[in-house]
Amino acid sequence: MSFGNDLLLSVEDLKVFFHSDGVVSRAVDGVSYEVKEGETICLVGESGCGKTVSALAILGLVPQPPGEIPGGKILFKGKNLLDLDEETLQDIRGREISMIFQEPMTSLNPVFTIGDQIEEAIITHEAVNKDEARRRAIELLIDVGIPSPEERSKDYPHNLSGGQRQRVMIAMALACKPDLVIADEPTTALDVTIQDQILHLFKELKEKRQMALLYITHNLGVVAEIADRIHVMYAGIFAEVGNVEQIFRDPCHPYTMGLLASLPSRSRKGDPLYSIPGAVPDPAYKPLGCPFNPRCPYVQESCKAEFPEMCDFGDDHFARCPITYKEKKGK
Amino acid sequence: MIGVNRKIGVNEKSFPTPSEGGVLEAPKKTLFQENWGLFRKNRLAMAGLMIFVIFFIIAAASVFLTSGRDPIFDPALVRLQEKLRPPLAKPKLETLKPEEVPKLGIYLFGTDDLGRDVFSRMLQGAWVSLTVGFVAVGISVVIGVFLGGIAGYYGNKRIQVGHLLSPVLLIGGVIGLVYGQTGEGLFLLLFGLGVALLLLFPWNERGGQRIPAGLSILFVNLFSVDLLIIGLIDIMLCFPSFFLILTVVALLPASIYNIMIVIGLTSWMGAARFVRAEFLSLREQDFITAARALGVSNWRIIFRHMVPNAMAPVLVSATIGIANAILIEAALSFLGFGVPPPHATWGNILSKGKSFIFDAPWLTFVPGFAVLIVVLAFNLFGEGLRDVLNPKLKERH
Numbered sequence: 001m002s003f004g005n006d007l008l009l010s011v012e013d014l015k016v017f018f019h020s021d022g023v024v025s026r027a028v029d030g031v032s033y034e035v036k037e038g039e040t041i042c043l044v045g046e047s048g049c050g051k052t053v054s055a056l057a058i059l060g061l062v063p064q065p066p067g068e069i070p071g072g073k074i075l076f077k078g079k080n081l082l083d084l085d086e087e088t089l090q091d092i093r094g095r096e097i098s099m100i101f102q103e104p105m106t107s108l109n110p111v112f113t114i115g116d117q118i119e120e121a122i123i124t125h126e127a128v129n130k131d132e133a134r135r136r137a138i139e140l141l142i143d144v145g146i147p148s149p150e151e152r153s154k155d156y157p158h159n160l161s162g163g164q165r166q167r168v169m170i171a172m173a174l175a176c177k178p179d180l181v182i183a184d185e186p187t188t189a190l191d192v193t194i195q196d197q198i199l200h201l202f203k204e205l206k207e208k209r210q211m212a213l214l215y216i217t218h219n220l221g222v223v224a225e226i227a228d229r230i231h232v233m234y235a236g237i238f239a240e241v242g243n244v245e246q247i248f249r250d251p252c253h254p255y256t257m258g259l260l261a262s263l264p265s266r267s268r269k270g271d272p273l274y275s276i277p278g279a280v281p282d283p284a285y286k287p288l289g290c291p292f293n294p295r296c297p298y299v300q301e302s303c304k305a306e307f308p309e310m311c312d313f314g315d316d317h318f319a320r321c322p323i324t325y326k327e328k329k330g331k
Numbered sequence: 332m333i334g335v336n337r338k339i340g341v342n343e344k345s346f347p348t349p350s351e352g353g354v355l356e357a358p359k360k361t362l363f364q365e366n367w368g369l370f371r372k373n374r375l376a377m378a379g380l381m382i383f384v385i386f387f388i389i390a391a392a393s394v395f396l397t398s399g400r401d402p403i404f405d406p407a408l409v410r411l412q413e414k415l416r417p418p419l420a421k422p423k424l425e426t427l428k429p430e431e432v433p434k435l436g437i438y439l440f441g442t443d444d445l446g447r448d449v450f451s452r453m454l455q456g457a458w459v460s461l462t463v464g465f466v467a468v469g470i471s472v473v474i475g476v477f478l479g480g481i482a483g484y485y486g487n488k489r490i491q492v493g494h495l496l497s498p499v500l501l502i503g504g505v506i507g508l509v510y511g512q513t514g515e516g517l518f519l520l521l522f523g524l525g526v527a528l529l530l531l532f533p534w535n536e537r538g539g540q541r542i543p544a545g546l547s548i549l550f551v552n553l554f555s556v557d558l559l560i561i562g563l564i565d566i567m568l569c570f571p572s573f574f575l576i577l578t579v580v581a582l583l584p585a586s587i588y589n590i591m592i593v594i595g596l597t598s599w600m601g602a603a604r605f606v607r608a609e610f611l612s613l614r615e616q617d618f619i620t621a622a623r624a625l626g627v628s629n630w631r632i633i634f635r636h637m638v639p640n641a642m643a644p645v646l647v648s649a650t651i652g653i654a655n656a657i658l659i660e661a662a663l664s665f666l667g668f669g670v671p672p673p674h675a676t677w678g679n680i681l682s683k684g685k686s687f688i689f690d691a692p693w694l695t696f697v698p699g700f701a702v703l704i705v706v707l708a709f710n711l712f713g714e715g716l717r718d719v720l721n722p723k724l725k726e727r728h
Contacts, residue, residue: 059624065487106617111639117477120635121625172625212583 008180008212009035009058009097014072016053016062018023018283025283027053029236035180040206040213042223044259045233048280052102054233055182058214059099060089066220076180095125098173102185104165108157114141114168115153121175140171143208145201156264163194167201174205182214187222199225224248229316232256235291237280238310242317252311252319252328254296290320298323369719376715382708390461403434406455406675410446415691417441435547441541441693443683449697452675456698459676460705463591463660464653470595472649475602478560480602480633480641481612486557493549497526560607564600572597576659580668587670590663594656601648609641643720650713654706661702677702 016028028050035041043051056062058074061080074081076097081089093099101107109117118137122128128136134153141149157165166186173181183202187195200313203226206213217223223230223244230239230247232255240253251257258276278295281287287294293303300323310318311325319325396403400461412426418441422432433448440449484580500523507516529549576593583589613619614637663669664678672679677698684694 061620061623090626090628093624095626099621099624101617101621103617107621108638109618109622109636120627124626124628124631172621175625184451 006037007034008039008077008217009039009214010073010075011054011058012073012075013072014054014057015070016050016057017068017070019068020065023189023284026236026286027283028057029286031231031233032239033231033237033238035212035214037179038206038210038212040215040226042227042230043214044218044220044223044230044231046280047150047288048216048283049233050236050283051218051233052184055099055184055214055216059093059097060084060086062304066174066296069088091125094121094173094178095176096178097180097182097213098178099182099184100166100169100173100178100186103189104162104169104186105189107169108165110157111154113154114160116177118153118168118172122170125176136175137171141168142177143174143205144168144171145197146171162190163197166190166194166198170198170201170205174209174242177209178211180212182216184216185218188217188219195222202226220259221265232259236283237291238318238320239292240319240321242313242319246313246315246317250313250317252313252317253292253321254298254324255292257317258297356449366719367661368598368677370715373715373718375711376718378715379708379711379715382704383712386457386705386708387461389454390457397451397455397458404448404451404454406446406447406451407673408451410442413438413442413446414444415442415687416446416692417691418697440697441609441691443680443691443694444687449680449694452680453677453697453701455675456677456680459587459674460657460660460702461503463594464656464709466591467594467598467656467660468591468649468652471599472602472645473654474595474599475639476641476645478563478599478687479606480610482560483500483607483634484614484629484637486555486560486607486611488556489552490554490556490559491530491549492551492553493526493530495553496549499523499528502527546699555610557607560603564603567597567600570597573659573662576663577666577668580663585668585671587674590660590669594659598652598655602645605644605648606638609644610637610701613637613640644717647713647717647720650709651715654709654713657702657709658706661698695711714716 004058007241011034012032013030014028014032015026015030018025018027031050031054033041037094043054045051053062053067057069058076058081062069069082072082076092081092084092108114112120115134115137118140119130119133122133122136138149138153141153144165146152146164152160152164157168160168166189186202187198190198199222202213202215205211213226215226227244229241229243231238232247232253234255239255240247240251242252247256248260251260255276258274261274262276264273276295281291281294287304290296290303290308291304293299296303302322308320308322310320312318313325313328370380393404397406408431410427410431413422416422416438418439420438420441421436422438424432433450437448438448438450443449443452481647500519504516504518504520504523506511507519509516526549529546563697575597579593580590583593619632619636622632627636660669660676661678661681664676665682666680667682669678670676681698681702684691684698688695
C-alpha cells in the first residue's frame with residue numbers, strides 16, 4: 001500500500017493542555033508517532049480521549065488560550081510546526097496538510113455555492129485565475145464522484161445530501177494536492193451505506209494521489225479496512241500501536257481487547273453486547289498510575305501506583321501494559 | 332374470501348431507483364427565492380417595499396427634475412402674486428410670465444408663503460431624505476460591522492499597557508507639533524514609535540528571546556478587546572443621541588454632509604451589537620474551523636465567511652435605521668439646524684408651514700404625511716424582513 005518510505009510527519013511527545021478555572025485538562029499527554037509518505041495511520045479511541053485535539057495541534061488550530069502546548073515537537077518535512085509563525089502556518093494549511101471534518105452538515109459555509117468554496121481553496125494558495133480555478137474545481141468534483149459536477153458546483157450546501165457534502169469537503173481538502181490529509185471522523189455523521197462509499201473514495205484517491213492519510217475514528221470496522229498502522233488512544237496517550245493484523249489478532253492492551261470485544265460482529269447471537277464498564281476519565285482528573293486501571297479487568301496493585309511504560313512486543317507492536325507483557329513473554 | 336383481491340395502494344414502479352438513472356434532486360431553490368416566497372405572503376411588508384421602491388424612484392428622478400439651470404420643477408421660483416394657493420389650484424395665467432407657469436398646469440400640492448410650488452419643493456426634499464437616510468445608515472453599518480466584527484472575532488485578545496500607551500504618546504506628539512511645541516512633540520512621537528516597535532517585535536517565548544524585565548510593564552494585560560468595544564458601545568448609548576446630534580450640528584457649519592456623518596457616527600451601536608453577537612456564535616462554527624484549516628487568512632474569514640452570515644439582523648436594523656435617520660433629519664430641519672434654507676427639505680417645509688397652519692394647512696400636512704408614509708413603509712419593510720430572516724418566526728406564516 002505505501003508508496004515511499006520517506007518520513008513525512010513525526011510527532012514527538014506532543015502535549016496539549018487546556019486551562020479552565022484554574023484546572024488543567026491534559027487532553028493530549030505525550031503522544032509520539034510517525035507518518036511516512038503515502039501511508040495511512042489511524043488514531044482510534046473513544047470520544048474525549050484527545051484524538052481531535054492532537055490533529056488540530058498539527059495544523060496549529062488549538063485555540064490559545066485556553067489551550068496550551070507545553071511540550072513536544074511536530075516535525076513536518078523536518079520543520080517544527082510549533083515554532084512557525086501564523087503566516088507560514090497559513091501557507092502550509094490546505095496546501096501541504098489539509099483536514100476533513102466530522103460534520104459535513106456544518107463544515108461548509110451556507111451562504112456560498114460549493115463551487116465557490118472549492119475555488120477559494122485553490123485561489124488561497126495558488127496564483128490562478130477564476131476560470132482556471134473553476135475548471136479545476138469541476139475536475140475535483142468529478143474526482144470525488146459528484147454526478148453532473150458543472151450544475152452541482154452552482155448549488156448551495158443545503159441543496160446537497162450529507163454524503164455529497166462530505167465529498168465536497170474532500171474535494172476542498174484535496175484541492176492543492178496536499179501531502180498529508182487529516183480526516184477527523186469523516187464518516188461518523190453518515191449512514192452506513194454512504195460510509196462505505198466514502199471509505200472506498202478515500203482508498204481510491206489515496207492510491208491515485210500518493211498522499212498520506214491520518215485517519216481519526218472510533219469505528220474499528222473502518223480501521224480494519226484502510227489502516228497501515230493503528231494507534232489506539234486512551235485518555236491522551238497511546239495504549240497500543242501496531243498494524244491491522246497485530247491489533248485485531250493479537251491485542252495486547254486490555255483496552256484494545258475491550259474495544260474488540262464490544263464489536264457487534266464479535267459477539268455471539270443471543271449474548272448481550274460486551275461493553276467496557278465505566279467511562280473515559282475526565283482529562284483534568286486522571287487516575288494515578290495507568291489511566292485505564294479503574295476500568296481494567298486485569299488490574300493489579302502496581303497499575304494504580306506507577307504509570308506504565310510502552311512495552312515492545314516485537315515487530316513494531318507496542319502496548320502500554322506491563323501486565324500482559326509479563327504474561328505473554330513469560331510463557 | 333376476505334382480502335383476496337386487495338389492492339395495494341403503492342405503485343412500486345413510481346419510485347425512481349438509482350440504477351434506473353433517477354438522480355434524487357433536492358428542490359432547486361436558492362436561499363433568496365425561499366425568503367422572497369415567504370416575504371411575499373406578508374402583505375404589509377410588501378406594501379412597505381412598494382412604497383419604498385416608488386419613493387426611491389421619485390427621489391432619484393427628482394435630482395434631474397429639480398436641479399440644473401432650467402429645471403422642469405423649479406423649487407426656488409418665487410411667484411409672490413400666487414402665494415398660499417391651495418392644492419390642485421389652477422395658476423392665474425394672466426399674472427404670470429410664461430416661464431413661471433408650473434409644468435403640471437396646476438399647483439399639485441399648493442404654494443407656500445412666497446408662491447413657490449410645494450410639489451417641486453417636496454421633490455427636492457425627497458432627495459435629501461433619501462440620501463441622508465442611506466448615507467447615514469451606510470456609515471453606521473460600516474462602523475458597526477467593523478467594530479462588532481473585531482469584538483466578536485478578536486474579543487479574547489488582551490489589550491496591554493503598551494497598546495494604550497503608544498497611541499496616547501503618538502497623538503500627544505502630533506498635538507505638540509501642531510501647537511508649536513516642536514521639541515516635546517518630537518520626543519513624544521519618537522517615544523510612542525519606540526513603544527509601538529517594542530510591541531510589534533516578535534517576542535518568541537519558545538525561541539528563547541524573553542521580554543526584558545524592565546519592559547514587562549508594557550505587556551501587562553489590562554482588559555480584553557471585547558470589553559473595550561462593548562464599553563464604547565455602552566458609553567455611546569448613554570448619550571441621548573438626538574441632543575448629542577443637536578449639539579454637534581450646532582457647532583459644525585450647516586450642511587447636508589455634516590448631518591449625514593453625525594447621524595451615522597451616533598447610530599452604529601445597534602449594528603455593532605448585532606454583528607458581535609452573531610460573530611460570537613459563528614466563530615465556533617465548523618465551517619470557520621474548516622476555512623482556517625484550508626489556510627484562509629483571518630481577514631478573509633471575517634469579511635468573506637463571517638460577515639455575509641451575520642448580515643441578516645444588520646439588514647433589518649439598517650432598514651429601520653433609515654427610517655430613523657429620515658426622522659432625525661426632518662426634526663433637525665424643523666428646528667432650523669438642518670440643511671440651510673434655500674434648499675428645501677421636508678423638515679423645513681414643515682417648519683415654515685407651521686406659522687400658516689390655519690390659513691394654509693397643506694404646508695404642514697403634505698410634508699408631514701410624506702414623512703409618516705415613508706417612515707412607516709421602511710418600518711413595515713424592516714419588520715417583514717426580520718420575520719423572514721429569523722428562522723424562529725418562519726412558522727407563523
